[in-house]
Amino acid sequence: MIRLAILLAFAGGREQFVRLVVTAAGVGLGVVLLLLAAVALPAFKAHEARAGWTDTSVHNVRPAQDESRTDPLLWRMRDDGFAGRDLLRVDVAPLGPHSPVPPGISRLPGPGELAVSPALQRLMVDVPAAQLADRFPGRVVATVGGAALQGPDSLVVFVGYDPAQLTGQPGVIQVRSIEGEPRNAAPTRFGRVVIGIGAAALLVPILVLIGTATRLAAARREERLAAMRLVGALPRQVRTIAAIEAAVSALCGSALGFAVFVIARPYAARIDLDGSPFFPSDLRLTWSSAALVGLGVPALSAVAALVSLRAVQMSPLGVTRKASRKPAAWWRVGPLAVGAFGFVTTLPMLTNTQGDGALWLLAAVTALLILGIVIIGPWLTTGVGKVLIWTSRRAATTLAGHRLTADPSASFRSISGLVLTVFLVTVISALSASTLAGLPDPGRIMLPPGTVGTDFADHNAVPLSADRTNALVAQLHTIPGVTAVVDLRTNAGSVARDNDPVRVVTRCANLRAAALADCPDPAATVSVDARGLGGGDVGDVRVDTAAATDSLPMLGLLVTTDARTSVIESVRTAIEAATNDDAPKLPWTLGELKGQNNHQLDLMTRIGNTVLLVTLVIAGFSLAVSVAGGLVERKRPFALLRLAGMRSRDLSRVLIVEIAAPLIGIAATSVLFGLAVAADVLRVNHMPWEPPGSGYWWTLGAGLATALTVALAATIPLRRITSLETARFE
Template identity: 40%
Template sequence: MIRLGVRLALGSGRDALVRLLIIASAVALGTGLLLGTLAALNATGTQNDRNAWLNTGRDGSGQQRPAGTADPLWWQIGADGFQGRLIGRIDVAATGPTSPVPPGMPRLPGPGEYYASPAMSALLHDTPAGELADRYPGRQAGTIGDAALPGPDSLVIVVGHRPAELAGQRHAVQVRAIATRSPSSCNGPSCDIGTDNNGMVLILSVVAAAMIFPVLVLVGTATRLSAARREQRFAAMRLIGATPRQIAVISAVESTVAAAAGVAAGFCLYAALRPLLAKADFTATPFFTSDLSLTTADVLAVALGVPVAAAVSARIALRRVQISPLGVTRRTTPRPPRATRAIPLAAGLLELGFFIGRRPATSGGQALAFLPGTLLVLGGIVLAGPWLTMAGARLMAARARRPSGLVAGRRLADDPRAGFRAVSGLVLALCVTTGAVGVIDAMVHERGLPSSPEPVRHTVLSDHTDYLPGRTVGTAAEPSGSLLAALRAVPGVGGVTVLHSDPAAAPGAQQEYGGALADCTELAAMPVYGTCPPGARTARVPTGFGGYGLDHDRSWPSVWPAATSSPEQVRDLPVTQIAVTTDGSRSAVETARTLLAAAYPADDPPYTVAEERTRMSADLDAFRQLADVVIAVSFPIAGCSLAVSVAGGLSDRRRPFSLLRLTGVRLRTLRRVVLLESAVPLLAVAAVAIATGFAAAQLFLRAQLSYSLQPPGGEYYAIVAGGILAALAVIAATLPLLSRLTGPENTRNE
């Protein structure tokens, strides 16, 4: 039987060979995408592991001193920036020959030296020194290797110092070992840099549920290609004496041959797509190509699982032949689906709703709580789809006014499973997209930050503060006249204002109207931050302008209260912040930032208000990015499933359509039938899938975040409309095949 199955698959004519090639091609595409998804999941964890060393010096108290015999290493990490890009800056100072060395470097940089990542080296080379390199004194001693970098575009620099230079700085700590614990395995201050365990669980859960599921649908759809014609052939074999067991073996061999060929081609496709996949942005930075690796378990699961799944799918598709060959040869109508198919979908929504007010405390518990509900919803859509298709088909047939509508409605009502199978991938994509957009829009509404004026967004801020119980005080001395003159002389700089600690500030008021004092002459040069009352020489202002225009609950006045101190007295007070307004040009922003960084090397690097806004919404950006990746992948997969299903359906229906043409039905009418048979299940089930996506998003938001669903923006409607129009275009593209597939020669029984 196995030999006969191989001969039937490979040597039974042109149609069999074409069917084999189509199935193998579709399986290859699905296998390649599945392998790519698994490799991306592995790469996400591998990439995150390389953030471990950047968390050196951090624990629950903010300092980390691991036991060891190595000489202590002075360590200070900060976040610099350039044109909105984050620069990781680490200042180090060895106290002896055995001080620990971070990964990716052969040795520690000495005083006046620094190591830079390849992307940082290129940026330093291509940027004028006054805009960037002058922030890092000394010369470049070497390049940081890939082992220390999250991604190929990471901007990281390690600057060497003498121990005395870092010993007195507030943020410097002594460590005896470099941190090696991956952020994926912890939560809290010890894994601030990178994606912590909660974030990794979210990423892996979303990608697994939203991307692997549509790929499996594509593979399953491909292996069922031409199922109706194979049913007919196997029924004939049953009628001449073949046993159900023999038919099952032949069917399994045919499906396995095509699937095995597709799996082999899928591995080749994955190898070809691997460099492109490395550019995917799951975690705000692309992957190294070497990160995209497959474990032995991944390879075995795909290499063995897809052919086995194909054989099982073929066995299920031929269940009518197993029961009665006469049922196939006489074209008996399959049993209609029942309303009980909607039970898993309802169960998934109820499971998500159950955890409203009962959210588990741990990330693992949350994954166990919400992932089963999500999978039930996605699986429930697929299971309920045929029943919904049947309901829509019966409604269309009852109200049909043209022959095409009546024929399409009756055919769909007779076999709604086949009709829904063609559009199941796209319906899943719509459900996933709706849920993702619903969750992201709600988070943006709740956590998002309002827009601020352009002069505010491009302001460069240099913070010099120490937060004490009840108040905030300055830590820096008054900037020199030469520094202020250099800042004001930079082309594109509008004004410079120095904020000083207010010694008379009442506890709790320092963030609003009295935490700091400013010179009214300086404020006048940057009126976007408010002005002084007429006649006033100094004003009481916040300790910093970093939140100006960004805070939901803060409304600052356009005129600040006058202060009693003179400008001369104010300049003798410690500085809390220096604000420099710019026109947003690269030269103005980066030159001002470099001048401030060189003047105050012991304090946090200067930043722009726009960069601060970006950092405050970093989680939202990551969630948006993840949603974009899911949407970008799920829709093409759905389109491939649709194309395979429609093409296969036309091949299966060539004989009945040919008979209809012989009886006088016009080709134009048959094309309408094909279009309606695909459009009705698409539109009927898509409406339920979209409503289900919104319902699942609302339940998840209420349970996990206590947020409410928000009306989607125009981008969502554009995505949905584009997906449906693309699906209809795919269907329309197959219509010209009808003229070739419905010739008189196709009316005979085979």
């Protein structure tokens, strides 16, 4: 039987060969996605391990060196950036011959020496020095290795100093070891909810794709198996042949999937999920994961084939589909109700619980919720079919309605992947829109796009002297593309902290040029509340009686530009070159401030976009396979309809209505359900609800249009498949 099943899997003419290829391709795609999902967690762990050294402090949790045998090291780490990319700068100065050395370099750079990552070195060569290289005092003497880099595109520089230059500078600490504990990049409770939703919503469509590909042209396979019953095969032998044939096709697809995974792994490593791409070696596939996918997928395919035969009676006289195909019953509402109840009741507890166990339990609850959508789908499809029958004015619409009510499960199966995608996109988009809905406090003035700023109100830093400030302001005015320079001076003896007002003064003309205020007298000196300077806004503006600002030291600086990247980076480089030893923090751009303030949202958006892309691919392929399989199975009745006088255009309309009607109707239901789930997540996290933005609606429309386009393309061979010759020989 095994040899016969294998022979049937590979023989049987062109139709059998096409079915084998399509099934293997569908299963292969599912295997590739499962393998990529299996290597995602090890890749994240690799990022966390290599980022551990960036948490170096005077109290390291797991020192990489024996602190009793090392000399102190002066250490200052500051966040920088270039063209929207994060840049990590570390200033070092050893206080002895045995000072600890960070990973990625063999020795500490000396005074006037730099150790830079490969990506940063390429940038320093490719872009003008005034935009990047002039920030770092020294010459490149070493390359930072991968042990210190999260990914191949990471920008890292170690700047060597003489100890006298760093001693007493803002933000400088003494360390005797480098942190060896992996950075804890675990998401917040809000992030765990999003990851749980994404994990569950990604796994289910993959399983749907594999099941859909395995059941391709099930009716044609059943006819062939019935012929075997006619020559004496037992039901047990027929089931064995069906299972082996499906497993063989799945094995071919698995082999194809593993081969594609090997080819695609370097390209998949370039995907930026947590702020940095991966090294290909980060995507490590363990033997256990490979065995689980390699053996589990064929087993799942065999089970799917056996399940598909449960609705069929095979006698020596032919195939009889059981007459138990009734309209989907109301009980299908139950699993969705249970899943919704479980989600609402357990979400508050799970989002406040730490650990991977809570994450997986949340994913399981969400999977039950999504499974409820799948189970209720045929019931909703039956309702859509009845509506078509009641409202139809054309024969094509009536035929499509009867088809939907006659076999709602098969009709829903072809669109289940896209429906799940709609649900996922709705949840993610609603959460993102609500997170971004935060508005500035009343009375605050938002900085314009393209603004570069810096401040000295942290780490006990002292304001920049008047002479150095005046020279820097004059230099910034010479950079083409700079529209205004707002030098925020202080006449206070000390810098206020916490929530105390931080009043700084500047000329009214500066604020007017930067579009931050409309002062009546451009020559007047005004004071500004600068408490929110590091958050992208400033406070109220009022006239002040301070002395001439040119004689005062500077507490902060705002430079507005025409938002060109070259101008922004030139401004930042000029500021760093003039103040890098005195500033506790390096200059920032408005875009970087928004990214820092919405880090969790950024992570959520990255994961959501990736999962959305993958599920769209899955859903589109599932839809194409289902439509193609339906054409093969129904070519005889379609050919007879054409023989009876129905035009091929009307037959095409039947297929389009069968796809479009349940897709649009159930997608609308999925949108409403997704909005409800997002509202519950936001309620638990005490966040206001906001409707998704325009990008969501464009994505939804594009996804539905893509699905309909795939369905329309699948009807192209309809005329040839339903030719009169087909009816004659069938």
